[in-house]
Amino acid sequence: NAGVTQTPKFQVLKTGQSMTLQCAQDMNHEYMSWYRQDPGMGLRLIHYSVGAGITDQGEVPNGYNVSRSTTEDFPLRLLSAAPSQTSVYFCASSTPGERGYEQYFGPGTRLTVT
Amino acid sequence: GEDVEQSLFLSVREGDSSVINCTYTDSSSTYLYWYKQEPGAGLQLLTYIFSNMDMKQDQRLTVLLNKKDKHLSLRIADTQTGDSAIYFCLSGAGSYQLTFGKGTKLSVIP
Numbered sequence: 001n002a003g004v005t006q007t008p009k010f011q012v013l014k015t016g017q018s019m020t021l022q023c024a025q026d027m028n029h030e031y032m033s034w035y036r037q038d039p040g041m042g043l044r045l046i047h048y049s050v051g052a053g054i055t056d057q058g059e060v061p062n063g064y065n066v067s068r069s070t071t072e073d074f075p076l077r078l079l080s081a082a083p084s085q086t087s088v089y090f091c092a093s094s095t096p097g098e099r100g101y102e103q104y105f106g107p108g109t110r111l112t113v114t
Numbered sequence: 115g116e117d118v119e120q121s122l123f124l125s126v127r128e129g130d131s132s133v134i135n136c137t138y139t140d141s142s143s144t145y146l147y148w149y150k151q152e153p154g155a156g157l158q159l160l161t162y163i164f165s166n167m168d169m170k171q172d173q174r175l176t177v178l179l180n181k182k183d184k185h186l187s188l189r190i191a192d193t194q195t196g197d198s199a200i201y202f203c204l205s206g207a208g209s210y211q212l213t214f215g216k217g218t219k220l221s222v223i224p
Contacts, residue, residue: 004156031210040122042202042216043157050210090156094210100145100164101206105156 001026006091006106013081013113021076021109023091029104031094032074033058034066036087037108043090049074081113116140118215120203125221132190134218136203139184143205146179148188151200151217160201161188190220198222 007022025032033048045058049068063085065077074093078085088110092103118138126132138146144165149157163170163177163186170177176189190197203215 033210040216043214048210092157099159099162100147100208101210101212102147102159102162103157103204103212105149105158107156108154 003027004091004093004104004106006089006109008109009107011109011111013078013111015081015083015113017081018077018079019081021078021089021091021111023074023076023106024072025074025091025093025104026072027093027095027104028071029093029095030071031101032068033092033094033103034064034074034076035090035092036060036085037090038087046076046089078111083113085111086113087111116205116207116213118203118205118213120201120215120218122216123219123221125223126193127223128193128195130193132188132193132197132220132222134188134190134201134203134220136186136188136215137184138186138203138205138213140205140207140213141184142207143184144208145206146177146186147202147204147206147212148175148177149202149204151202153199157202193220193222195222195224 034046035043047066091106147162148160150160174191200217206212
């Protein structure tokens with residue numbers, strides 16, 4: 001199993017540009033989520049999904065869109081990038097198991113908006 | 115909403131023990147996790163404890179849970195430079211929604 005994969009690893013955008021951060025998992029997990037990590041802020045939940053066709057907002061959803069057309073993929077779209085969206089983005093997946101709702105994280109995408 | 119508090123920084127000398135503390139507010143927390151994030155990497159599960167346990171030991175790691183005070187600690191014995199990382203405390207109440215602490219950055223001085 002590759003686990004949770006994210007592309008790209010690094011990205012630089014200009015203000016106003018759009019892009020999609022890709023996330024895929026091969027563990028058949030129903031739950032997937034996106035977080036952003038900023039210094040001193042920990043991880044904050046952007047959007048999450050409990051299954052294909054179902055998405056919901058987290059703590060900081062503004063400026064981001066998601067969709068979940070398959071169990072495996074959960075892309076995050078930035079419609080019009082702003083410098084405040086400079087951050088490290090992590091995708092995670094989960095399913096109930098012997099360790100409760102343990103989350104499996106991808107390696108992250110480091111995004112800089114200039 | 116629910117909250118998890120951790121101190122942001124800890125510095126220890128190589129070979130000493132490290133103790134990272136965490137307090138949480140959700141009295142219905144059933145799972146408590148410690149995740150480790152190495153520089154430039156994602157988060158990986160280090161260890162976990164169920165709320166009906168007081169202690170869990172796993173090689174150099176000891177997790178202590180005081181459910182009455184809602185206090186969780188992670189002790190790393192014989193701390194090595196490879197233990198330098200950010201450690202996150204997470205609580206869960208039996209659903210996908212986990213509450214994250216802001217992370218404790220552990221620096222190990224050679």
